[in-house]
Amino acid sequence: MTISFLGTGTSQGVPVIACNCEVCTSDDARDNRLRTSILIEDKGKVIVVDSGPDFRQQMLRANVQRLDAIVFTHEHKDHIAGLDDIRAYNYRQQGPVDVYADARVQAALKREFYYIFEEFKYPGIPQLNLHTIGAEPFDIGHVHFIPIEVLHYKLPVLGFRLKDFTYITDAKTVSGEEKEKIKGSRILVINALQRQEHISHFTLDEAVAFAQEMGAETTYFTHISHRLGRHRDIAKELPRGIELAYDGLQLEI
Template identity: 65%
Template sequence: MKITLLGTGTSQGIPVICCNCEVCRSEDPRDNRLRVSVLIETGDKTIVIDSGPDFRYQMLRAGVKDLDAIVYTHEHKDHVAGLDDIRPFNYLLKKNIDIYATERVQDALKREFSYIFAEKVYPGIPQIDVHTIDTDNFYIGETELIPLPIMHYKLPILGFRINDFTYITDAKTIPQETVDKIRGTKILIVNALQREDHISHFTVAEAIAFAQDIGAEMTYLTHISHNMGKHEDVERSLPANIRLGYDGLVLNL
């Protein structure tokens, strides 16, 4: 299984124009963070978790030629806004794209992209097949996905475990039942917004404590705010088996 971090950033704490800080001026490409998303290539399927506003560019940048499914963690715009950009895959691959989401997320997609779900089909709109998920395990092709209920402040959202890989973003609290499902994972990706306390996201310290409790062989931090600082500086402060994720990082499992 090949895992590519398409984006490791967040809409929070990112200036809409260059603020001329050290991150803006950094020549290290690891400091250029698009909104969070991950590409998972299994033996028979190409899966993306979340399609944020940067989805189109992320697909182009990563050279993605195929897409079978998008799985959604939750309905916030920085995770769903790029859904319309699956149209080139519909056109080139001549197939529908499978969408996996809870009923609540589906309701949000219907509000945001009403034309996709309209009774009268407009030519050229995204072609999707929607699959309802909850907390039960499900399969995409031959690959089993284990939904991981977590809390994003007061919003229930999902992380996912696939074999020995676990992906969690936007977590603030994680129930013990979910922790038990994660134990034994070899590669953990988990959100760490900033050093300061935040109402709905792990801080760096909280993410480190969680990662150390899970005991994965390697942990990579994602959903990183602009005000976190430069990649190389943050890296020096992390434990040996916990690293800062960056856009384009490829992991094989």
């Protein structure tokens, strides 16, 4: 199974286009971060976790020719806004894309993309099949997902464990019960927004502490704000076994 990072950035703290900060003007490609998302490829199945505002650009950049499913972590715009662009895959594949989301996220999709769900189907609108997920594990093809619920301030957000790989974005607190689902992961991906305290995201120090508590062989940080700093500078500070993820990073699990 191959995991590709389509994006490792966030809308939080994104500057204006004309920003001249050291991250925005960096010549290091690892500092050029689109909104957070991963691509999972396994035995012919192609699955994306979250389709944010950069979804179209990400899929073109990664030359993704097929899309079987999208799995949503939660309903914030930086994770769902690109859903409309599945229509290119509908056309190419001549069929709908499977969408996996809990009931609350489905309600948000029906509000934000109401035209997809109306009784009268306007020609060319995105086609999808909704699947309801919750706390119970589920399969997409041969890929087995174990949901992990974390809190993004007070909003429940789903992370997922696949084999010995765990992927979590937008976490601020994780219960002891959910931590047990993470323990034993060889690879952990967790959000590390910035150095400053934040109401709904792990700071860099909090993410390091969480990574060390979970004890994965390697932990990657994602959902990175430009406020965190340049990749090469932060990488020098991180303890052994903890790294910053970057757009285009690929892992075999």
